Amino acid sequence: MIYFDPLDKACKSHSGAIPRSSAVTLRIFKRNGGEDSFSAVPCYLVFNRDGMPATSYEMKERKKFWEITLRVNEIGLYFYSFRIGDRPFGCGKLRLGQFMEEAVSWQLTVYSPNYKTPEWMKGGVMYQIFPDRFNKSGELPIAEHKVLRRDWGGMPRYRPNEFGKVLNNDFFGGNLKGVIDRLNYLQSLGVSVIYFNPIFEAYSNHRYDTGDYRKIDPLLGSEQDLDTLISEADRRGIKIILDGVFNHTGDDSRYFNKYGRYNDVGAYQSKESPYADWYVFREFPDRYDSWWGIEILPAVNEMSPSYQNFIFGEDGVLKHWLRHGIAGYRLDVADELPDFFLEKLRTAVKDENADAVIIGEVWEDASNKIAYGARRKYLQGNELDSVMNYPLKDAIISYVQSGKTLQLRETIAMLLDNYPKDTLDCLMNILGTHDTPRIVTVLGGKMCFSKDEMAATFLTDEEKKRAKEALKMAAVLQFTLPGVPCIYYGDETAMEGYSDPFCRRCFDWEHIDSELNLFYRRLGGIRTHRLHKIFATGTYREVFADASCLVFERRYKNEAVYVYVNNSESNYKIELEGEYIDYLTGKRIKNQLEFGNHAYGIIGKSR
16 A cells, blocks of 8 residues: 655655745655565656646655655746556545556645745634625715615615616715724624725725725725724724725726716826726727726726836835735735736835735635636745635535535645645635625525525525524634634624625624624634634644544644534544543533534633
8 A cells, every 4th residue: 555645744744835945855655565565666756847748756765665855946836746666646535645547746836935924914813894884984975976875784776777787886884984983893703804895986886996096985984084993903903904906997987087077087088198008998999908898897907017106106006005004905806917917016015014915816726726828826925925715615615515524625635735834824714705695695505596586585593593503613614724714794693695785785783693793702712812823823634534524633832722523413532631621612521522413613721
């Protein structure tokens, strides 16, 4: 029998991605009599850089294993497998090694040795706010061309107008002062960083159609309000991250100015506009490149020196808001931003504040993503600090819905093996966002096929009770696996809603689910106070797993915590040494952990 597992340090001396020029030793072990059956059989490492031919390197044979030490001197993406005699040996399920007719390679990500990610983010709790719908303070100001709603909590407009378009121009009045009023609430959840969907002036309520990058939307407040928010949040140990939408602007913007509402001469109005080369016109002025063909979102030409200076320059957009004290940016549609643009963006941000964070919207494995025919370099040290962890979201939801651990375990193994540890520790671990249905609605399982159905469909009390129990199990995983959990506003109080705009309804402050809310507060407290170091930079180790149950360890130095989830009808017993406490219930556990069906828990040594 032959054994290789890249997550076992006996097999691969450096877990996960490796810094450039660092040495890594690979060992393939002979087991259960393999010493004799494989003696004197040559073994080769088959190694190639992405897109390049493979080279074979003979490994040194020892009594119980073959080994080879390599040092990779260029950052990039590499792949490797093995050949034992004439038999290919590559990765299979859970990335474990097995003989295969055509070996599927393991991945080796090699990144810049200078790559570091912000320590302040690790071990914390994020909270995502859709600004118009979180909390309102004061009266709505007057705003032209916008529908001002005075029925907080009402159904967002979702039906198309007489021209077949959904305008997204109804506003409920959530604002920055409203967030300031709720900072104590966020602090009670253990929140350490708030991520805002766009707050700059725009026509639409989602504000992804930026009108002016240098101006807070008047419906949200002023620069002074933002400064006050940053100051008050900082006083509570909370940092602020803004949404950076740099792939496109709004057509109703200072820069494009399709409707002539701004004083500047926009690119749509004249070829002599100072913004003319920001956009690509196929036939001036009405045929132009736009994001996914959506006319209200004209795509920006990132090659434009003028645009680059506007964003990256000493007086550019990035540095302007960093100087107000924000802690970084989440980048909308990062796949649409070229590598050179992301590299310049990182340079500009880190030049102003080396401790600022850059998070990309990437929906797949960000270490090897191919977008528009090119392999991306997000995590090789010169672009992003972190990404939105959609693969883990999908895997957690799959587990709590199906009761099967395979996708979850494979996803965890992929993240551990492919990502730099610095990235892993600040991944944005989500269960839902403004782009997905509410997690309670997903776990409730009711399917809808039209917007009218979505608007009218809610869970019964019994369905919601079951969905909330499933959510608790999902949240335990979200809060304890490597990365930083991000709560989408209202998920902690069981808000429902299908896809946009139903997942963007107003926070219901009058009907907070106190039981679920308390559960989230406990998770936040465990993570940010009691066991902060473990969850900030601790290691991950799978202790036990079968088809439906997973037990894993998070460890920092001599302190460890154990997490278990069992989504089956079976009962389990796990042998322990010493006395432990379940941090969710306070229950004392001595020498043996017993848990029944559909159970979950977080246990650590009793202090």
